[in-house]
Amino acid sequence: RDTSVTGVQTCALPISLQVFTSDFALRRIPRVLLAAAIAGYGLTHAPLAAGPETAALLGAAVLGMICFFGGLFVIGGTLTFWTVDSVEAMNVLTYGGRTLISYPMDIYSAWLRRTFTYLIPAAFLSYLPALHLLGRPLPDGLPGWAALIGPLAGPLVLAGAFAFWRVGVRHYQGTGT
Numbered sequence: 001r002d003t004s005v006t007g008v009q010t011c012a013l014p015i016s017l018q019v020f021t022s023d024f025a026l027r028r029i030p031r032v033l034l035a036a037a038i039a040g041y042g043l044t045h046a047p048l049a050a051g052p053e054t055a056a057l058l059g060a061a062v063l064g065m066i067c068f069f070g071g072l073f074v075i076g077g078t079l080t081f082w083t084v085d086s087v088e089a090m091n092v093l094t095y096g097g098r099t100l101i102s103y104p105m106d107i108y109s110a111w112l113r114r115t116f117t118y119l120i121p122a123a124f125l126s127y128l129p130a131l132h133l134l135g136r137p138l139p140d141g142l143p144g145w146a147a148l149i150g151p152l153a154g155p156l157v158l159a160g161a162f163a164f165w166r167v168g169v170r171h172y173q174g175t176g177t
Contacts, residue, residue, distance in 0.1 A: 046133075046134065047134075048134070057133065057147075057148065057151070058129070061129040063155075064125045064152065064154030066154065067155045068121070068122065069098070071159075072090060072161070074165050075161045078167075081171070081172045101125070101126050101127065104127065113140075114140070121150075121157070128142070129151065
């Protein structure tokens with residue numbers, strides 16, 4: 001807690017958490033509510049076996065996506081220690097990735113599908129769990145259990161992003177002004 005200048009107690013958040021939440025905007029709440037309504041409709045009208053396993057996989061997939069995209073924002077923030085326009089490069093992954101996973105991965109060419117499955121694991125976060133819940137086979141000959149471990153990709157990306165952040169903070173030298 002800091003009471004130095006104003007005498008008012010404040011609770012300082014770690015700077016990595018500030019970067020992680022830096023792109024939060026209230027104008028996105030309607031998008032979240034719309035997504036929840038669509039998901040609710042889909043869950044009540046799709047031929048899914050309702051149960052704790054389904055709820056756990058859906059919850060893990062949502063948390064995995066939050067961690068994944070938060071990790072991308074932290075990576076983008078870290079890159080600004082050394083570059084000027086890295087934010088635009090990260091927008092390709094964050095906003096482009098969001099658009100990409102809005103569609104079934106099998107509509108994309110093999111190289112793009114593999115890139116966003118194995119190199120940048122966005123497909124593991126939503127597409128593979130959705131296929132598993134619908135009882136459909138996974139692409140590229142992946143075993144069925146791969147959809148169950150897919151939501152771990154998000155926390156792994158986030159952990160890697162925070163490790164990269166610590167490297168950036170340790171090696172940051174300032175602008176010299």
